[in-house]
């Protein structure tokens with residue numbers, strides 16, 4: 001298994017990303033908005049763009065599960081779809097066809113969903129984007145979610161009834177962060193929000209969870225007893241409507257590029273206060289000048305993806 005080094009540069013890179021993709025689609029975008037964005041993109045994207053190939057393939061490549069490349073540049077074969085309805089979960093935004101993932105991740109989501117009502121006082125999961133049928137880059141949203149090992153879980157508990165198809169397309173997730181981005185919004189945040197994130201973090205299969213720094217602040221403040229689980233909960237831009245769970249490369253997947261485990265400690269000190277300050281500055285500080293002649297980056301061509309991914313996406 002290959003490992004790559006990640007550093008605190010994530011803060012700077014994320015800031016640049018935030019400013020560049022301020023209009024990028026988010027979990028709460030409706031089907032109408034999402035489909036309009038996709039149609040517009042498909043008109044202008046080069047024919048060889050990797051995201052055109054991966055974003056339009058409708059079904060998984062059958063066979064054994066195989067994960068190739070890294071969370072933000074890779075693909076998968078043998079993906080399994082999470083059932084759109086379970087006893088304690090419902091999949092949202094079905095039109096996106098992003099409920100595909102590695103079988104280990106799908107089983108994990110089912111496990112968390114099963115435990116959520118009893119152990120976290122959370123009726124069930126509303127599941128957002130996992131991956132596309134063959135993973136890979138998406139037409140809209142997400143830098144990662146490319147190898148079937150990432151999933152977004154809404155910060156809205158499942159209602160007591162089955163949502164209609166229309167509701168799943170148009171309903172918005174809940175933003176639990178306050179308007180100043182420095183803490184949670186006490187009118188929306190509940191104990192159960194903290195408990196369901198903790199429940200997920202305590203699953204041995206979970207390698208990382210991404211939440212907004214304001215949410216991490218609340219978890220740090222409210223956590224009682226053992227604090228080891230907090231090391232897996234990493235501050236990240238956005239993630240104020242959903243939290244993001246990530247599992248490690250499956251054993252034996254030699255072509256899967258893993259991340260180092262998160263640093264030890266609860267991460268509630270300087271790293272977190274730096275994130276909060278940086279985020280506040282990004283939203284409320286002076287904006288960097290916009291250069292007019294700066295061209296948007298060229299979309300990644302399929303030929304730049306790992307060779308196995310090119311074969312996986314092109315196979316009928």
Ligand SMILES: [Zn+2]
Pocket residue numbers: 145150151152243244
């Ligand atoms: Zn995510």
